[in-house]
């Protein structure tokens with residue numbers, strides 16, 4: 117039976133660290149950290165995530181500077197909101213909640229975010245920093261996966277890792293972070309021939325394909341570590357990209373949905389915000405084990 121990789125537990129522990137980091141530096145900086153979640157329209161799933169992020173901010177002492185524009189907003193209006201947050205000295209982190217309503221192109225809007233306030237790590241400059249191994253905010257979901265692996269003592273050097281999914285949000289930065297940790301990484305996607313033949317070679321399997329319950333026992337080498345990044349709302353509740361009940365008996369460790377990667381994503385967003393707050397104030401932080 118596999119070890120369950122409990123993201124809620126680890127997220128809670130990191131939140132305690134953030135709380136202490138903030139409290140110890142509050143006098144030196146002179147104001148609390150601020151995180152703006154910029155939401156456009158009313159995607160119902162986004163509503164839940166935004167609410168989770170705001171609650172987490174309140175727990176650790178980050179001020180939420182939420183901005184909610186209506187679904188019919190023009191690109192110019194969203195851009196103006198981003199620029200206002202860039203200029204706001206009380207704002208250390210900006211997250212543009214995706215997906216945007218149809219008709220709004222996320223590309224130029226993500227590029228408009230001040231890279232030093234890019235709490236999501238999705239700006240081209242920060243993706244480039246990751247590619248080159250330079251410090252900077254890292255994409256929250258893959259950074260959360262790395263923290264979960266470290267916490268469970270999963271050694272990556274010399275291991276074969278397979279990432280299923282090649283999105284800019286998760287798959288691509290995940291592959292780069294695993295390579296930086298000396299894993300040998302393959303990236304599979306919807307056009308990969310004989311997916312199971314590849315995934316069965318993996319010592320570490322990270323599934324971020326966005327297809328409910330697509331990965332089963334036939335895809336997994338006995339003893340592998342399996343990370344499920346998917347989250348889907350179905351009639352029978354939340355599920356991931358992995359058939360948990362099928363894979364758990366053969367894996368050595370597995371992250372559940374919910375309670376695995378999701379809470380870690382939120383926590384890494386807070387970490388990026390607190391690190392940016394320290395950097396902008398010229399104060400040292402103690403979170404270097406979580407983001408470079």
Ligand SMILES: Nc1nc(=O)c2c([nH]1)NC[C@@H]1CN(c3ccc(C(=O)N[C@@H](CCC(=O)O)C(=O)O)cc3)C=[N+]21
Pocket residue numbers: 162164165168211212213214215236256257347373374375376377378379381382
């Ligand atoms: N710019 C941007 N950055 C994101 O990081 C981003 C985004 N847009 N758009 C949507 C996705 C999705 N996402 C999640 C965050 C938290 C949970 C989370 O807290 N999940 C809990 C349960 C949540 C529930 O109960 O519904 C868990 O897995 O245990 C899930 C998913 C961030 N995303």
